[in-house]
Amino acid sequence: MKSDAVLRIDNLGHDYGKFKVIENISLSIGAGKLSALIGPNGAGKTTFYNAISGKFPPTRGRVFLADEDVTGLPSHRIVDKGMCRSFQITNIFTHLTVQENVAIPLIIQQKKHFKMFGNAFKNGEMIHKVRQVLEQVGLADRGEQVVANLAYGDKRLVEMAIVLARVPRVILLDEPTAGMNPEETENMIRLIKKLASVSGTTFFITEHDMKVVFSLAEKIYVLHQGHLLAEGTPEEIRSNTEVQEAYLGRKVHA
Amino acid sequence: MALRAHLNIAGPAVLVLVLMIAPLLVPTYWVMILSEILILGLMAVSFNLLLGYSGLLSFGQGAFFGIGAYSAALMLQAGYTNLFLILLVGMLLALIIAAVVGFFSVKLDEIFFAMITLGFGMLLFSIAHNWRDVTRGSDGLPVFVLPTLNFFGAEVSFYSPIHMYYLVFSVVLVAIVLLWLIVHSPFGLVLRATRENKQRVSFVGGKVNLLRIVAFTISGTFTGLAGVLFCLFNSMATPEFMHWSFSAKPVIMSIIGGTGVFLGPLFGAAIFFFLEQIIIRFTENWMLFLGVVLVLIVIYFPQGVLGTLKSKLLKGEPK
Numbered sequence: 340m341k342s343d344a345v346l347r348i349d350n351l352g353h354d355y356g357k358f359k360v361i362e363n364i365s366l367s368i369g370a371g372k373l374s375a376l377i378g379p380n381g382a383g384k385t386t387f388y389n390a391i392s393g394k395f396p397p398t399r400g401r402v403f404l405a406d407e408d409v410t411g412l413p414s415h416r417i418v419d420k421g422m423c424r425s426f427q428i429t430n431i432f433t434h435l436t437v438q439e440n441v442a443i444p445l446i447i448q449q450k451k452h453f454k455m456f457g458n459a460f461k462n463g464e465m466i467h468k469v470r471q472v473l474e475q476v477g478l479a480d481r482g483e484q485v486v487a488n489l490a491y492g493d494k495r496l497v498e499m500a501i502v503l504a505r506v507p508r509v510i511l512l513d514e515p516t517a518g519m520n521p522e523e524t525e526n527m528i529r530l531i532k533k534l535a536s537v538s539g540t541t542f543f544i545t546e547h548d549m550k551v552v553f554s555l556a557e558k559i560y561v562l563h564q565g566h567l568l569a570e571g572t573p574e575e576i577r578s579n580t581e582v583q584e585a586y587l588g589r590k591v592h593a
Numbered sequence: 594m595a596l597r598a599h600l601n602i603a604g605p606a607v608l609v610l611v612l613m614i615a616p617l618l619v620p621t622y623w624v625m626i627l628s629e630i631l632i633l634g635l636m637a638v639s640f641n642l643l644l645g646y647s648g649l650l651s652f653g654q655g656a657f658f659g660i661g662a663y664s665a666a667l668m669l670q671a672g673y674t675n676l677f678l679i680l681l682v683g684m685l686l687a688l689i690i691a692a693v694v695g696f697f698s699v700k701l702d703e704i705f706f707a708m709i710t711l712g713f714g715m716l717l718f719s720i721a722h723n724w725r726d727v728t729r730g731s732d733g734l735p736v737f738v739l740p741t742l743n744f745f746g747a748e749v750s751f752y753s754p755i756h757m758y759y760l761v762f763s764v765v766l767v768a769i770v771l772l773w774l775i776v777h778s779p780f781g782l783v784l785r786a787t788r789e790n791k792q793r794v795s796f797v798g799g800k801v802n803l804l805r806i807v808a809f810t811i812s813g814t815f816t817g818l819a820g821v822l823f824c825l826f827n828s829m830a831t832p833e834f835m836h837w838s839f840s841a842k843p844v845i846m847s848i849i850g851g852t853g854v855f856l857g858p859l860f861g862a863a864i865f866f867f868l869e870q871i872i873i874r875f876t877e878n879w880m881l882f883l884g885v886v887l888v889l890i891v892i893y894f895p896q897g898v899l900g901t902l903k904s905k906l907l908k909g910e911p912k
Contacts, residue, residue: 392796393796413795414795414796415795415796415798415799415800415801418796418797418798419798423796423797423798424796426796430790430792430793430796431790431793432785432786432789432790432793433789433790434789435782435785435786435789439782439786442782443782443783443786443794443797443799444797444798446779446782446783447783447794447797447798447799448797448798451779452779452780452783452799452804453780453804453807454778454779454780455774455775455778455780455781456774456775456778457778457779458777458778458779459778459779459782501793501797502797504797505797505798
């Protein structure tokens, strides 16, 4: 089946022991779209992300990146196929400088990570590329700082820069504004919007912050107790009674 | 910036100069101690490629040291006296065994990695200890004939401690320069990234296990080289090199000197031997006092002696 979806999930399911955490998830995301996966805590958002990004293989179902089956591949292969992700808990190289954090994915992308001689930063092209990525996220003046000394919001931006450096076709962001203050959240929303509008990259984010989701996503998927409860535009989701019930914690009538 | 740059160039230059003229200034006994410091220092610096740069605590490094030493002793006994051949074969054997041990060990982390490398080390120790036909067991393998070197037409032997010192110094210098290049290469940077966060490396496309196997193999190869040198210096290969207590030496040296500074472990080796020499004049129980000093260093020099001094000196300097 040929489709113009850049990311397609078929009947995905994952079990922890006998417990089905997620079940029967199928969705299809078109190129350049900004979609969001929402759901109350414990709905299975992170499990879903881990299963499609190579943290562990899903128990059931298939994952396609532009029609290529990538189900169950290890994370580094999935990155090579063009999908790169961030984590809910900031996942960066804390004791390295900002520019080193960005250089690492670039070195790996250029297959130079087994190059034993020469310095990564003696290479004009590398310096230029690192700078480009840092300018995208607004950290160009922090390049030489050690990441550990940055403010929390800036650390989240470093992770964004690490992901962007690989120039993926699909970017998965797991709660990109988690733990941020309102100003940092604002800043991150603006950044994601800008990146999505200029790069043609497909974004798929998870969020529990409704404000963030409704101000960003063109399409929203709602996950509830491991099942896809609804999908649609922000307006459709906002007016969906089932979704409202799920979030208010009442029993959903089938 | 200026101070850091000056220190990074002047420090090593002064060190090389001092080590070059030292044999002319100190008594022969101390020339031999200096040789020992350089050999064990090389072992510690290559060990630190794992502890300091990859975040892996190997407790089986003695095995590769022993492989280098036995390889040299066996070759010399069999009548091979070409210096470069002996150095190369020792490194090659250590490389092969390190690649195998690394293959099985790098999937583990922290204490589990320490235990599996310790296990492999003790396995190789047992072979050296019990395969009496080849290794002569706990008696060790003595070396009676040292290799010679054709130095611009002149035949140089290494029976005098001064000649031996300059051989050790030259080989260790080349090895340390190579290790420095590796640590500062793109590979070295990605390796430090795996120490910081191996999950993130894997999620930007890096093959963490392969990176670690390569690091482990390089570390084992240079440790094997140190073993070859020690066998020549010591005229003997014994199974004790491969015992886990010998594997603890580079660990202690690296922690004394500082795992976060490239030359930290070499300084640690120097401090280790100087302390031994000083304390042993007063008491046989020098390990007791080493313990006390180790405790003080861990408390007052959290980044190791060289590491802490360097960061105090460069306080306020941008990185």
